[in-house]
Amino acid sequence: MKKAVRQIQIHDILLEKGRIPIKELAQILNVTSETIRSDIASLENQSLVIKEHGWVRLNQANNEKPLSFRINENSQLKRKIAIRAFEEIKDGQVIFLDAGSTILAGVDALATKKDITVVTHSLLTASRCVDLNIHTVLTGGDLNKGSKRTTGYFSNYLIDHYHFDMAFTGSLGIKDVHGFTTVSSEGIDIIRHVINQSNQFYVVADSSKFESESTYIYCRFKEVDCFVTDSINDVQKEKIKDVKRIITL
Known part of the structure; x- marks a missing residue:
């Protein structure tokens, strides 16, 4: 099992249990004590877990799953959805891309666009766009370690001085709410x-x-011009009926 996938599993186990003996965690994942302690040390460095006297527990002060985790979740599906969304972009447009893993998964598809400008607060997205020879603007501000994004006054100040033809963002969950969500x-x-x-x-x-x-x-559903996803049932369509347009794969 790859280390990144195993660490995601550790995080998910702790989300369910809260706290677990390190020895039991190694048994569940069928790895050695040395391997599990290496994983825990890596998660500690990301401020995701806290180790204490043979146990490990979730760091409740940090409730945002790192981008490095989210990139590996449903990666192929995220890429397909993002590529479909980016088909809507026309040559010469100014677009904003958020710092989510779904947007990042499809960035390479922008290489087919001509004379576009990408504005983003994502360090990883900006770096990839530059590699693709896309005119790229990275907003300033405070850099978040886990999400690799900038936030704060300077980031907002720059955004307020741009006019975007299109903006693309993700959502962490829409269960039991009446709009699209983020973690912070x-x-x-x-x-x-x-x-x-x-x-x-x-x-x-x-x-x-x-x-x-x-x-x-x-944002509320009615504020969204288009929602791009894989496939949804009638109940899910009803939930987001206020979205102006829905694209499914």
Whole structure:
């Protein structure tokens, strides 16, 4: 089992149990004590877990799953959804890309577009766009270690001085809520600025988000011009009926 996948499993186990003996965790994952302790040390460095006297527990102060984890979840499906969303982009447009894993998964598809400008607060997305010879603007501000994104006054200030033809963002979950969500209040702040500066606002997320929960609603369904996903049933369509347009794979 790859280390990245195993660490995701450790995180998911701790989400369910909260706290577990390290020896039991090694048995569940069928790995050696040395391997599990190496994984835990890596998770500690990311401030995701806390080790204590033969046990490991989730760090409740950090409730955002790192981007490195989210990139490996449903990666192929995320890529297909993002590529479909980016088909809507026209040559010469100015677009905003958020720092989510779904957007990042499809960035390579932008190489087929001509004379576009990408504005983003994602360090990883900006780096990849530069590699693709795309004119790229990275917003300033405070850099978040886990999500590799910038936030704060300077980031919002730059966004407020752009006009976006299209903006693309993701969602962490829409279960039991009436809008699209993010994990932190700082995430709401920057997306609200983006919405105000955009002609067309797209949300790109796979259908598993209908069964996932998150804390903060950054926009209501009626504010979204288009939702791009894989496939949804009638109940799910009814839930997001206020979205102006829905694209499914």
